[in-house]
Amino acid sequence: MGRPTIEEVALRAGVSRGTASRVINGAAHVSADAREKVLRAVDELRYVPSRAARSLVTQRNDTVALAISNVDPRLFSDHPFFSEVILGIDEVLAEADLELTLVLGTSQAARDRLSRRLSSRRVDGVMLLSLHGNDPLYSLVEHADIPIVFGGKPLGIEPDHYVDADNRGGARQAVAHLVRTGRRRIATITGPQDMDAAVARFNGFRDALGEARLEDHRVAYGDFSEASASAAMAELLERFPDLDAVFAAADAMAAAAMRVLAANGRRVPEDVAVVGFDDRPAALHLSPPLTTVHQPIRALGTEMARMLVALVNGRPATSLILPTRLVVRGSA
Amino acid sequence: MGRPTIEEVALRAGVSRGTASRVINGAAHVSADAREKVLRAVDELRYVPSRAARSLVTQRNDTVALAISNVDPRLFSDHPFFSEVILGIDEVLAEADLELTLVLGTSQAARDRLSRRLSSRRVDGVMLLSLHGNDPLYSLVEHADIPIVFGGKPLGIEPDHYVDADNRGGARQAVAHLVRTGRRRIATITGPQDMDAAVARFNGFRDALGEARLEDHRVAYGDFSEASASAAMAELLERFPDLDAVFAAADAMAAAAMRVLAANGRRVPEDVAVVGFDDRPAALHLSPPLTTVHQPIRALGTEMARMLVALVNGRPATSLILPTRLVVRGSA
DNA sequence: TTGAAAGCGATACCAC
């Protein structure tokens, strides 16, 4: 009771299977007459080609994977980041008529599955998102012989193809803004130092301070989570009670820091200016609204997809760094 | 320069292709000796079966789709809902060794693609999320001959298989709480009335008020967005200046309502109590923290996936309604 | 328990 095959279509249209196939794949060299008959047969029979059969012979799957490794569930769910990236990706993929499959690398088993998929030619290309420093996915990737695009440059290596936000430049701008508005004892709460984005933001912090010839030793280490930031802010207050500004490497951390500041009787921005990074929607609703660095998240998705589409189709592509920009609101 | 085929594995192991296949698929009737040889060959050759070839003969794809239709981009990206559901789904699918492909129904073209996929036997089953009342996906679904699971009951129809949160019961609890704490002039800001969840929450509101013999005419219609809620709250204040409580059918709307309330000099909860629905993370950080109805979002994902896995494997499954519960915080 | 051979449903090459 299977669906119609191309053979049946050909039969009904009174042409050969070869001709039917040509019509369906929009090839040239078919008479208008034959084309029309085939098209009608396709319509009447509700024929839809079997992708499995097609893939088998073409060696293509018209499918790419988005792999998200080392998912911090909290990060994943509490942040529009992933949804937004996916939306961007989908937009481009739809246009290129490619399908998207999702691989979340939460467990070792999941990683194995990804590994298998990479080599079972189930997908024509892969996008990798948010890898930590020593991510086991790296080794998989090297063995793969299909195009890979990194979302966010991984730490310590320079992949052939990645797209990233200008983390360092954004952080630099943010801290320069602090300096420009008169702050002198500027602290930072960093992200996890095994992620390139976090390291880059930290470097941007030092860049700006160096240019201004200010001290850059007021640092506490966080991991992008609110909990880590609360602890970090408390530590900062303890070690540097005179600080007059803090640059948090993520909005979530800035929010947590602001709560700790408030709990300690420091006013924002009067006593302590606060700048975040990400510009997630919630930043707008903090009080005062958070001054932060805007990242083009959706563009990250579209550009990753665009790059992968190019590679899959055998066209070259070069890595990209997307600009970030400071959004000044009430907190600094 | 293709990857090894099963034929090469068989050759290397010194057995027939049939035997190699049996070993790889864990069938019985293979001697321990043959099994071991094949396994070693697989290992040495780094053999991974071609899924396309396998699908062609088995008529299965070991892949299911998650279709999200009519995506309101703002809703999609500003809310952990989708990420959370996906996380739940992935967890179950990983266990069942099924792959997940994503279809966002933002455009007409995307819908066509889904339609095609449904009939090109590319997926063994489909999960449909968050459909509006007259979603064109409905007609596709009827024509499909593969299992379908709805996430959230669609409005006006009773599909064979769906899993939903207890929207009506949750709303009832929320409003009953308002009544219990002495509120008498209770208003509501609804969600879009072409979505079952929104209608159900509205009904829950009326249930509770009916039971308490209170008036239920203080209603303004929103669409789950903050903007709509701001307008709705303003309207409510204008038409019913004496209201002492408002039940917003979504946290995002509750947050917007609280801002409007504050702008109009009403204190929360002293003058006006506010209850939301969803219990998204940000609810915690409103001031005062939002009293709201918690939805088991992740469970929604796992149960949808579990149900689909059962159906795909030919086992029966019955629709599910997951309990919601009131979380009392500062706003009511 | 094992081997040989027949498909699964398409594409693509080669003559005509």
Added chain:
DNA sequence: GTGGTATCGCTTTCAA
């Protein structure tokens, strides 16, 4: 421009 045929890589029946 069109038809016939080999082929993609696997599973599965049928005999042995």
